[in-house]
Amino acid sequence: MAADIVILDTLIKPGTSHTLNFNMARLYTSTVVDIPVIIHRAKKAGPVVLLTGGVHGDEFNGVEVVRQLISKKVVRPKKGMVIAIPVVNVFGFLNMQREFPDGRDLNRVFPGAKNGSLASRFAYQVTKGILPHVDLVMDFHTGGAQRFNAPQLRVDPLEIDSMELAKIFHPPFLVLSKNIPKTFRETCSKMGKNYLLFEGGKSQQSDKNVILTAVNGVIRVLDHMGMLQDKSLVHPDEKPIHVIKKSKWVRAKYSGLLHPRVANGKRVEKGEMIASITDPYGTMRHKVKSPQDGFVINVNHSPLVYQGDAIFHISKDERQEELKERV
Structure with missing residues (x-):
């Protein structure tokens, strides 16, 4: 019998789908700001994958990557569970800016604090309420400001399982880099979660080629994990991966x-x-x-x-x- 999973005070039973509202704060007008968390759990037990976009509110490519995966029904797994958060930083997304309203970079305050700043409180809730259930995180970013990143994955070479999944994802470039303190990536690593950090394009811009590269990569990984329902979505990539050790x-x-x-x-x-x-x-x-x-x-x-x-x-x-x- 599959174990009970409770996320955001909701029991996620096998074979069910949920759209939960991650409510952290209100605007100055007292308007509630909800962060939708989309969950699909298969009847058959299996891995749990978390897909996140928009950790930085002005990075739209990641939002579109997760949106397309939802639209294509890729997030409805054959086994296990997929949790999709297309826009993690809704506050920044509304204002087309990188940071939370408190001026902090969400990706520099993990694992967060229960009574800290708004960004820190949000990081804390993700760390305590969602990550314990997760086996793999795929997080989608772009270059900051006007800097355009070639499509790439960043992985710590010491994390062997993540490295193997990166090969399955098959990005044009695989950048070997150590984890940065207080990032989402470092927190996942310390909790023993596999983590793939995708970078591609630049902020405040949508790039079809970058998005397609990321979407196809996720599909290959989910197929490898036995979670993909529709095999026709898989597009093998015969091009070599260029491994960047130093830059x-x-x-x-x-x-x-x-x-x-x-x-x-x-x-x-x-x-x-x-x-x-x-x-x-x-x-x-x-x-x-x-x-x-x-x-x-x-x-x-x-x-x-x-x-x-x-x-x-x-x-x-x-x-x-x-x-x-x-x-």
Whole structure:
């Protein structure tokens, strides 16, 4: 007999679906702000997967990824349970801003505190009320500000099970990186939960290719876990995964107008011209060259930059390891 699962004070029985309202606070007008939590539990026992978008309220790609997975009925599992929260930070989403109303970055206050700030209280409720039931978290983000991330997964290489699932997800780039303190990712790791952090696109913009990459990746993972109902949704990816072990930010040496010359995901060579920075008056033109061979995994799309601004993120590995596994 399947064990009882209680989420947000609601008993989730096998073979049932629920849309729960995660109510944390009200607006100044006393209007209630609900955060919908969509849950589908199969009759057959199995893994529990949590899908989250919009942890940062201005990152719309992740919201659309989870929305499409709901629309395609991918979240209705053959076994186990899927919990989907398309917009985690509804407060920021309403205002098209990254932070909670208290000015805090939700992804820097985990595991939260019962009597802390609004963001901290929310993190605490997620940590205590939802995560204990979860086996795998897939969390969807974009680059901040005007910085556009090439589609990628970020995983701690010491987390073997997450690494294996990352290979099944099959992103164009797999960035090996340690967990950052007080993030959702670190809290999941400490609780023994597998975690895949997807990054793709930039804030306040929707990108179809990035979204499709993430949706297909989730479908492959759920299929691998025996949870997918409709096998026709699976699209194998024969392209190799580029593993990024080290990377470096290229920063602007001058303030001015930025003119990128290379696209995200492109491999560049040391000394190759990747952008130019000019003044508005036609008197200055500075060539930006790549400091090493590698792949461009982030490009700053801002037309104006100040000296010291991050403008490109380039892998440092001389020879990129490629995963030959096929889905």
